[in-house]
Amino acid sequence: xxxxxxxxxxxxxTGHRDSVYTLERSAxxxxxxxxxxxxxxxxxxxxxxENGELIARVTTSVYALRxxxxxxxxxxxQNTEGIQVIDLADKKVLKSIPxxxxxxxxxxxxxxxxxxxxxxxxxxxxxxxAETFELQTLIRESDQSVRSLAFNPxxxxxxxxxxxxxxxxxxxxTHELKYKLHTHTNSVFTLAYSPDASLLLTSGRDAHLxxxxxxxxxxxxxxxxxxxxxxxxxxxxxxxLYFATCSMDKSIKVWDAKTFKLLKVIDKVRHAGHGTSVNKxxxxxxxxxxxxCSDDRTISVWDINFEL
Numbered sequence: 001x002x003x004x005x006x007x008x009x010x011x012x013x014t015g016h017r018d019s020v021y022t023l024e025r026s027a028x029x030x031x032x033x034x035x036x037x038x039x040x041x042x043x044x045x046x047x048x049x050e051n052g053e054l055i056a057r058v059t060t061s062v063y064a065l066r067x068x069x070x071x072x073x074x075x076x077x078q079n080t081e082g083i084q085v086i087d088l089a090d091k092k093v094l095k096s097i098p099x100x101x102x103x104x105x106x107x108x109x110x111x112x113x114x115x116x117x118x119x120x121x122x123x124x125x126x127x128x129x130a131e132t133f134e135l136q137t138l139i140r141e142s143d144q145s146v147r148s149l150a151f152n153p154x155x156x157x158x159x160x161x162x163x164x165x166x167x168x169x170x171x172x173x174t175h176e177l178k179y180k181l182h183t184h185t186n187s188v189f190t191l192a193y194s195p196d197a198s199l200l201l202t203s204g205r206d207a208h209l210x211x212x213x214x215x216x217x218x219x220x221x222x223x224x225x226x227x228x229x230x231x232x233x234x235x236x237x238x239x240x241l242y243f244a245t246c247s248m249d250k251s252i253k254v255w256d257a258k259t260f261k262l263l264k265v266i267d268k269v270r271h272a273g274h275g276t277s278v279n280k281x282x283x284x285x286x287x288x289x290x291x292x293c294s295d296d297r298t299i300s301v302w303d304i305n306f307e308l
Contacts, residue, residue, distance in 0.1 A: 077104030161188025
């Protein structure tokens with residue numbers, strides 16, 4: 001039986017002075033971080049969503065954040081300036097790691113391999129030690145930007161989406177290239193492994209959502225045209241039964257993760273959604289709330305209820 005999805009906007013979070021590009025979880029399901037074009041990194045609590053707290057400020061725009069839960073650290077990808085490591089307990093900069101002076105599009109953390117991976121605008125993936133954060137090596141397979149990264153803890157594989165329209169799958173421990181997936185027709189902005197690690201979902205500028213079977217050497221299961229324009233990000237619900245996509249077309253869509261059926265469209269007309277491109281999503285286990293950020297400088301908090 002099909003489930004009905006009820007969506008209610010709970011809060012609009014303001015304070016950023018430029019486009020908000022990224023959201024990142026914390027160890028607490030109710031707390032998340034945001035960053036964007038203004039170089040401000042803010043912490044927000046879903047128990048008291050209106051009051052953000054400034055955690056750090058950098059001199060450049062920020063597309064990527066990554067939380068290291070075991071040590072309560074936040075990695076900030078400062079475009080053209082490398083990585084800053086922030087101790088969240090006392091909001092101090094522990095370390096700054098210089099990298100090639102290019103944009104930093106994504107950061108993945110793989111405790112199982114002891115590495116942090118950084119997707120760079122020059123086509124390289126910087127590999128840092130998860131212990132010291134020192135640069136260990138650069139994985140170079142393209143001269144076009146690495147836009148997205150996802151780690152599969154079961155297969156110890158790293159998936160990377162590139163601006164050369166390709167998805168590359170690496171052995172996350174040895175950094176050896178295992179597979180190249182070629183069917184996207186434009187930049188791959190987002191990818192995510194399913195919670196059971198059996199599927200890889202990819203999307204981007206061609207607005208096609210493609211599904212790959214991990215155990216079948218990434219054989220393509222199929223695709224759907226997910227949005228009118230670029231898909232900026234996709235993320236699974238905490239229970240793995242659903243996933244959400246967001247787009248430059250200003251909408252958020254909620255999908256059934258088994259059937260890939262579209263269940264709900266969240267937009268400005270129907271739900272007072274964002275007025276410009278929706279850049280990133282964070283789906284919290286805290287009351288199953290979905291958080292979105294946008295070029296309109298706001299962050300929206302959505303209550304998502306599934307009625308079976």
